[in-house]
Amino acid sequence: MxxxxxxxxxxxxxxxxxxxxxxxxxxxxxxxxxxxxxxxxxxxxxxxxxxxxxxxxxxxxxxxxxxxxxxxxxxxxxxxxxxxxxxxxxxxxxxxxxxxxxxxxxxxxxxxxxxxxxxxxxxxxxxxxxxxxxxxxxxxxxxxxxxxxxxxxxxxxxxxxxxxxxxxxxxxxxxxxxxxxxxxxxxxxxxxxxxxxxxxxxxxxGPSRGAQLAQRVEQLYETRHDAVDSSAAELRRIERDLHDGAQARLVAMGMSLGTVEALMERDPAKAKEILMQARSSSAEALTELRDLVRGIHPPVLAERGLGDATKALALRMQIPVTVDVELPGRFDEPVEAAAYFAVSEVLTNAAKHSGAEQVWLDIHYSAAAGGMLRMAVTDNGRGGADLNRGTGMKGIQRRLGALDGVLAVSSPAGGPTLVTMEIPCRLTQRAPQRG
Structure with a gap:
């Protein structure tokens, strides 16, 4: 009462x-x-x-x-x-x-x-x-x-x-x-x-319907253009990482194995030493390939979904991250990938540049108005983050823009910094009921 x-x-x-x-x-x-x-x-x-x-x-x-x-x-x-x-x-x-x-x-x-x-x-x-x-x-x-x-x-x-x-x-x-x-x-x-x-x-x-349509067409053109550029840049990065990393190690391994074959009868001890080095190089090449694959699409994201993937990401950060995730299910793979890498970039920026002692990550989904995935990253650092400085935030904008998502930053001098990201989307798979 x-x-x-x-x-x-x-x-x-x-x-x-x-x-x-x-x-x-x-x-x-x-x-x-x-x-x-x-x-x-x-x-x-x-x-x-x-x-x-x-x-x-x-x-x-x-x-x-x-x-x-x-x-x-x-x-x-x-x-x-x-x-x-x-x-x-x-x-x-x-x-x-x-x-x-x-x-x-x-x-x-x-x-x-x-x-x-x-x-x-x-x-x-x-x-x-x-x-x-x-x-x-x-x-x-x-x-x-x-x-x-x-x-x-x-x-x-x-x-x-x-x-x-x-x-x-x-x-x-x-x-x-x-x-x-x-x-x-x-x-x-x-x-x-x-x-x-x-x-x-x-x-x-406010904008008339015609102006809204014109702005929408312009925005779609820019986001699709940025998406193509981002895809091309990502392919070049993968090619560069393969060429400079795993490929170089595999070539070195082939040369080492050739040397082992020549020394097997004349100097078995030396051949054994080179073989051990080749084995170590193979392990390092495998690690680099796993890291590269994880950078393309993390296995935990594909297997467990966005919620568990971001929780695992938070555990790997250099500063404490308090995570609050409430997601009723799974989303399309492009949506989950864009959300994951956007959160990853923001958390990395907070760890590198903010001087923060604590970070809070909130991820929620609202089914109203067709569905909206909302992510917010807050830190108690020095503030002063600017969308127009650096390429990290621009990259996030391009990644989210390809899915009609938006990015907003509030970062007054002295902090705190709040980065809000939204992606319109629908659930593709509901989480199983517990209990």
Whole structure:
């Protein structure tokens, strides 16, 4: 009964925070969005006399910065992701007036620019209303609660609170009851208009279906291209390892055996010594071949699955790794291989570069939304990891990208570092029930 009663308590802290943030959003909408919309209209009008060619890129740049700020707030304040829909800008830009004209043309040809302009007007009206509504209902309710405490005396005989005419203490008490109902109602519901504000923004400044398809095609092209490059690089690595390792040892063994054959009758002791060396070389060649095969596809991964393979991997690390794995079964071989080697690379980076004393590895699977395999590696090291530095993280991105997976890194200076990896996939084999 205690747990049930608590579930009915209004989330006061979240509601008050939503109201305060709603006021901030309302100010951004009515001031910044409306001002930028007017500046865009003026700048586009000045295109007629040529002056707009110089002002439009600057104004549209401010519009994009404003829209990007709203995308950040949507994620941080409401957990509503709004992907960026803008086309990639040309890598090479010319300077001077020609460069300004080219940038102006690029911005005006991007459909996302015109969607941003429409959003500015909608945000100044509808966005302002939905953002302020979270605060307005709560404030209006508090006003009603204050009526019976003497506020009604300052409102005059013609004041109406909702449908209640305030003309004395009795009507002020009724207004207080109505105000209390509105306060309780707002504490439970004032996040709804707050969320609606960001949902409207996602419809207008998020990528359209056509833009999503274009981005998807571009992403698929890049990931498939990277996958081909990675496969070619992997084949070259295997060839190099075989040539420099096992093949060289096998050639040396053949030469040694030829020498043994020549010395067998003349110098048996020397032949026996060379034969022992050849035997040792054969053992080393076998070890190198096993390591090479393990690097291509670890036997424990094929036999026991991703969970046991990552646990075995964690045991071989130089620093302690706490493993939390909850997997309901097996996945396709490419998925398990990509996940295993991605975890291996992240753990190796943590051991080599982070200066961490402890690493935590979490692997879980969610069947929602078609299925998602999630892996998280956290260390208590010095932080400062960057996706744009080094080739290790880029290699992981390419490996996961070939399966539509994603990689995210959070590594502030001083730590901790959190590396999150996700691969969309489905179970191919469920784990047997125990007990």
């Amino acid at each position: 205690v747990g049930t009663s608590r579930s009915w308590r209004p989330p006061v802290g979240e509601s008050l925070l939503a109201s305060a943030r709603g006021v901030a959003l309302a100010l951004l909408s009515i001031v910044i969005s409306l001002l930028l919309f007017l500046l865009v209209l003026v700048s586009l009008t000045l295109m007629i006399v040529g002056l707009g060619i110089l002002t439009t890129p600057l104004v549209l740049g401010m519009v994009r910065a404003h829209a990007n700020q709203r995308r950040v707030l949507a994620v941080e304040w409401a957990g509503v992701p709004i992907p960026s829909p803008y086309r990639p800008e040309p890598e090479e830009r010319r300077g001077g007036f020609v460069g300004v004209v080219e940038r102006n043309s690029y911005l005006l040809k991007d459909p996302a620019t015109w969607r941003d302009i429409v959003w500015l007007l909608v945000d100044a009206i509808v966005g302002f209303t939905t953002a302020l509504l979270s605060f307005a209902i709560l404030a209006y309710g508090i006003e009603g609660v204050c009526m019976m405490f003497g506020l009604w005396e300052y409102m005059g005989d013609r004041y109406w609170y909702g449908f209640i005419h305030i003309d004395g203490y009795d009507s002020a008490v009724k207004a207080t009851v109505l105000g209390a109902v509105l306060v309780i109602f707002s504490l439970y519901t004032n996040r709804l208009p707050f969320m609606m504000h960001f949902m409207i923004a996602r419809v207008l400044i």
